[in-house]
Amino acid sequence: MLELMHHFSSGFKSYMTDYAYVAMDEMRQACGGAGFTMASQVSLNWSDAAPLVTFEGVNTVMMQ
Numbered sequence: 001m002l003e004l005m006h007h008f009s010s011g012f013k014s015y016m017t018d019y020a021y022v023a024m025d026e027m028r029q030a031c032g033g034a035g036f037t038m039a040s041q042v043s044l045n046w047s048d049a050a051p052l053v054t055f056e057g058v059n060t061v062m063m064q
Contacts, residue, residue, distance in 0.1 A: 017052040024049050 024046045028035035035042045 017049075021049050021053050 024042070028042050028046050031040060031042055034040050038044065
């Protein structure tokens with residue numbers, strides 16, 4: 001049962017990190033030029049979330 005839970009949690013983690021990155025990137029683009037200013041904190045959050053997609057390998061492999 002533990003092995004099955006590991007497979008599900010790995011797939012869920014890859015899905016959620018990819019979803020978070022895409023959502024933050026869309027939010028940054030929707031803000032226009034204000035999305036790049038440090039005052040909005042959007043670019044700071046986006047740069048923190050960007051490496052999560054590839055920290056432990058490519059998400060495409062983990063989703064399979």
